[in-house]
Amino acid sequence: MARCCSRATSRFAGLNRTSTESSSSLLLWCLCLLVVSAAEAGLYTASDQIILLTPENVDAVLVNSSAAVVVEFYASWCGHCIAFSPSYKSLARDIKEWKPAVDLAAIDCSVEPNGKICFRFGVKGYPTIKFFHAYSKRESPGQAFKVSSREVRGLRQTIIDNLETNKEPWPPACPPLEPASQEEVDTFFETNNVEHLALIFENSKSYIGREVTLDLLQYENIAVRRVLSTEKGLVTKLGVTEFPSCYLYHAGGNFTRLKVHIEARSFYSYALERLPGVVRSGKPRPVPPEVLRNNTDEPWRPFNSSRVYMADLESTLHYSLRVELAAHPVIRAEGLVALKNYISVLAKFFPGRPVIMNLLRSVDSWLQNQTGSELSHAALREVVDNNNSAQSPDAALPEGVKWVGCQGSKPYFRQYPCGMWTLFHVLTVQAKTSGSLEPQEVLRALRGYVHSFFGCRQCAEHFNNMARESLREVKTLDMAVTWLWSRHNRVNNRLAGALSEDPYFPKIQWPSPQMCRDCHTVKTNGDHGWNNTQVLSFLQSYFSSGSILTDYLDDESQVLEKQMEKHASQKLALEAQRRAERKAREVLEAVMQSPPSQPPEEEEEEEEEEGAQEEEEGGEGAAPVDRLGAKTPEPAPWAKPEMDLGRGQRRGRRKASIVGMRMRDQQEDIVDLDSFISEHYKAKAMRGASAASTWVKHRTLQRKEEPDAGLVFGLGMELDAGVGMVGLQPVDPDLDLDLGQRTRWLQKRGLAGQHSNDNAEKRLSAQSHTGSWMSMLSIGFSKVDISLCVILYFLSSMCLLFMYLFFKNRLRPRRVKVPLP
């Protein structure tokens, strides 16, 4: 609790340090987190896809619900409950697709406020499981649910038995589960508008037909019916000899047998979900890739979806090191350790091209030499960009992203998180092939990175939960590979059908039987099982360095050339800037040396006043924050620089004379704008997060079935977008300004203060404009004004000399006369 509070505080401290309003909202936050952590103190968490019941939501969940609900009443201290909880969690994953018809819930009766609910439902011992039919009344005590074993299969079948006892009204979401007759099949297409009818022939005791029916509940354009082996007419018509077996029945009376490796539930479900035209409800129909090609902003790059592409991995590195990390201007403590481990693992195991490996190694050795307690991202960026390329020639990391296997059908699908997963798998497999000495080395480094930096905070939390739960069980390099694979599948299970799922790349339990037939088996009880040895060898070949495709990559000499060009242009820009600065200084010096032109007294005083005032504001350090926070609760993105610019303009107009441009003014501008920029990004990220939460609310209302997934996605996407914003500016080559350069650029901006611009982007790109202004200034003054000054100065001194000689001459005869008698 205390930890949660301090975490919340530190997260918000940067925004508003003094406001009492914010401290009360902080309190609220802590309360919120308290409730959450209380709910999560039990045996289940929100990511288990189990509804956590509380006195507040119990009626909303159980009374008059359109889905049946299975509720486990437990006490967190009870040993049986603890032993049963993994089965209940597996059950939740296993029947995730059944959600519209049946949902799982749990309540911790040992939490005091929950006690009265358990009492209300007459719970005496733990765990007690009850089944609540759809449209239950408030006074319904629930139906006893017999648990014969901890086996998921038994639990699943008991749920089906209970579903079948449903009385009218039959829940709309629940498909018919009773066996189909020949008559129904014959007239099926007259009354139903679907493309496929799958018939599962089986014995009356088999549950497969009903299980597959429920598995495909959320898919459109397909209906599944069970047909009993006793339905002689159909059995002879289709010539069915094997039970179970699955046939696709077409409108004209044609039929084909569904080809599967093993006649079992999971194989049927995998195959039926992938039939042409079958889509998850509410998702658009997949279209051929040619249409996608016109859908996305970038040209679509055709790819083989069962291959790994180096372009994705390099894009991931670019995004991670240049964009995601840039959200952390100063990296310290835990984050610094995480960063060092991450880079070290990359330098060791990334199967990159020589140029990229050189870069990763140089970043790694540089990082290992950093003994300070903190590190600025700007410094890291210098090394990642190899700005001192004399030290490590032939080293570069290509700039920008070019997604191939991780392309999404929309700009907000897939991409970076997809690349991240791919990178993780590749690293674990490489660690195995090249023989890492420490089985958990890679996984721990990845966990650290995700925990400290991964932009999707919810993802990080989920990943950390999984790691905390079972990472310690990883004892070999093989286990590290399969651990990551199985956790990734857990995430896939949770996210299947969520808003973040790209309809063109549905989340499946990976790899599908089409990709690796032998990875799948059935256990003796008929349930799906993975053949772990097969999976391991599949992963090892799929993610091996030898099978990574290098399509769409610039070759290494091009990468180096681009980097050199960039360095050269950076150098040119720098020199141009220095030259401009030197000229400006010369002008100033020349003007200072010329005879004082006596500017109007009052104006000088006024300026001094303003300068003093500004100094005061600047001296407070955090002034821009306070000003932003106090004056405008929700600052417009560029409000601050416009304010600044306004002032600059004012000043510029008033001080048309060059004397007005003093170095001190520039310094103040630098301080202001720099701190503004960092504040602006913070504000933007915060706004992104709040926008995300309102958006999430909106979407979760639309799709009640998956509030958790929706939330997770929303935050993830929007935060990612936020991070993207932070990163986008540095990525653009035009705007590519490291800290030092930005300062220099700002100095220029300060000198050309009167140059007006309506927004900061323009101002950024107006860099070159500013440059020409500078040269105009210097030409104007040095070549015309200064020579005029000199001439005038010369003329006036000649004049003085002439007068002096003249009077001297006139005095002399007089002086001569005086002594004359």
Ligand SMILES: Cc1cc2nc3c(=O)[nH]c(=O)nc-3n(C[C@H](O)[C@H](O)[C@H](O)COP(=O)(O)OP(=O)(O)OC[C@H]3O[C@@H](n4cnc5c(N)ncnc54)[C@H](O)[C@@H]3O)c2cc1C
């Ligand atoms: C550490 C981490 C945690 C995340 N947690 C969340 C979260 O909590 N909520 C959320 O909304 N999003 C989360 N994401 C994002 C989400 O998992 C996906 O990455 C994202 O939705 C893009 O999905 P995708 O379809 O491109 O496939 P991804 O799941 O990103 O997979 C990428 C590719 O890896 C391959 N693959 C798929 N499954 C496996 C597997 N089991 N083993 C090996 N290879 C596989 C496939 O070829 C696939 O195309 C997380 C991402 C990461 C990296």
Ligand SMILES: *[C@@H]1O[C@H](CO)[C@@H](O)[C@H](O)[C@H]1NC(C)=O
């Ligand atoms: C239960 O829900 C149905 C539709 O979902 C609605 O028509 C009915 O009025 C509800 N009954 C009660 C008692 O809330």
Ligand SMILES: *[C@@H]1O[C@H](CO)[C@@H](O)[C@H](O)[C@H]1NC(C)=O
């Ligand atoms: C995509 O665009 C090209 C031209 O830009 C056009 O010829 C083609 O028909 C379009 N394809 C689809 C499917 O719209």
Ligand SMILES: *[C@@H]1O[C@H](CO)[C@@H](O)[C@H](O)[C@H]1NC(C)=O
């Ligand atoms: C994609 O890659 C797989 C595995 O290497 C291969 O079997 C398949 O033929 C490839 N598909 C295409 C369209 O190239």
